Amino acid sequence: MSRVSNVVATAVACAALTTLMLATAHAIGRSAQTESKGNPEARTLKNPVPANAESAAAGQQVFRKYCRFCHGDEAKGDGPQAPKGSHPANLTDDTWDHGSSDGEIYTVIRDGPDQKSVMKPYKSKLTDKELWSLVNYLRSLVSTTKKD
Ligand code: HEC
Numbered sequence: 001m002s003r004v005s006n007v008v009a010t011a012v013a014c015a016a017l018t019t020l021m022l023a024t025a026h027a028i029g030r031s032a033q034t035e036s037k038g039n040p041e042a043r044t045l046k047n048p049v050p051a052n053a054e055s056a057a058a059g060q061q062v063f064r065k066y067c068r069f070c071h072g073d074e075a076k077g078d079g080p081q082a083p084k085g086s087h088p089a090n091l092t093d094d095t096w097d098h099g100s101s102d103g104e105i106y107t108v109i110r111d112g113p114d115q116k117s118v119m120k121p122y123k124s125k126l127t128d129k130e131l132w133s134l135v136n137y138l139r140s141l142v143s144t145t146k147k148d
Contacts (some may be wrong), residue, residue: 038099045103049132051139059137062130066122075141086118092141105135 049055063071069081070088077090089097098108110131112121122131 037097038101039104039107042103042107043099043101045101045106047102047106047132047135049129049136051136053140055133055136056140057137058130059133059135059140062126062134063137066125067134070119075138083118088119091138094142102132102135102139105138106131109134 063075067075068079070079070083070086071091072078072080072088075091077088079088082088089095094100096105098104098113109126110121110123112119126134
């Protein structure tokens with residue numbers, strides 16, 4: 001092999017290696033991101049409460065009692081009594097920091113968003129049916145907002 005082709009071969013090998021490393025870093029970054037967002041286990045939970053007007057209304061009752069003061073009358077995250085400096089999520093937009101499936105929303109309400117959150121777990125305060133009805137209520141808000 002001539003000196004020139006040797007240099008070219010090395011350069012090509014280097015470029016290939018760099019591409020590979022970048023691709024790997026990218027893939028790792030992406031999977032870490034998917035893991036921190038959402039909860040794959042919770043995603044498989046099936047909502048046992050039919051999503052109809054009745055369960056959405058039941059969910060609304062619960063919401064008014066337990067959630068409104070932080071998340072706001074229309075669940076837009078603007079509750080007047082939310083603790084200072086906390087930012088209750090807007091529950092009517094497309095952004096679900098903890099996953100958007102019924103099972104993930106249910107789990108966030110049941111167990112709380114995380115340890116540090118001002119939002120505490122509701123598993124000891126609400127029945128399973130009430131928790132799923134809340135999910136149905138929140139879902140009904142999103143579809144109403146979208147139609148408008
Ligand atoms: C003390 C205030 C407070 C109360 C009460 C509260 N939340 Fe929250 N909630 C928050 C805050 C703040 C967040 C944003 C996550 C975080 O940083 O803690 C949040 C996040 C959420 C999320 C996750 C949204 C997402 O983007 O993934 C859901 C769902 C939710 N709340 C539903 C409810 C429901 C339903 C109730 C009533 C049973 C409720 N919350 C009661 C403060 C509250």
